[in-house]
Amino acid sequence: MANAPPRPQRPTTSKTLSARIGTLSANPASPAVKMGTVGAPPANAVDLGMQKFAQLILFGIAMIAIWAGFTIHCIWRR
Secondary structure, three states: OOOOOOOOOOOOOOOOOOOOOOOOOOOOOOOOOOOOOOOOOOOOOOOHHHHHHHHHHHHHHHHHHHHHHHHHHHHHHO
16 A cells, blocks of 8 residues: 555646626627616606505514414414
8 A cells, every 4th residue: 555546636727718708798789778767757656655565564464364373273272
């Protein structure tokens, strides 16, 4: 066991930077487009405050339903 064979070594690969780095193609077709609105919001726009309030109400209903189910389950097990 004095002269153990050397372990094989993986060849090292050097990563080369591509000309396409950062984009999907070498020459982007068009620059980035910024979307925006001009003027008043549309009639069907949702009020963010009202949406958050509705989400809070639904969360409360879900919590009540979960705890009610848990309580009923514990009562019926007795």
